[in-house]
Amino acid sequence: MYALPTRTHLLKMLNEEEAEAKIQMESYVNASAPNHIS
Known part of the structure; x- marks a missing residue:
């Protein structure tokens, strides 16, 4: 079974800052x- 990475690990893998x-x-x-425009 594959688990989703933690937020911290995901940001590290993507090399992104949290902001x-x-x-x-x-x-x-x-x-x-x-879109809910009528």
Whole structure:
């Protein structure tokens, strides 16, 4: 069974700082959100 890496390990693997990664994750989530405009 494969486990997801911890947040710290993931950031280390991606060579990202936490602040930069947070910005990128928020951007991805916002872009992925369904549009509810009627």
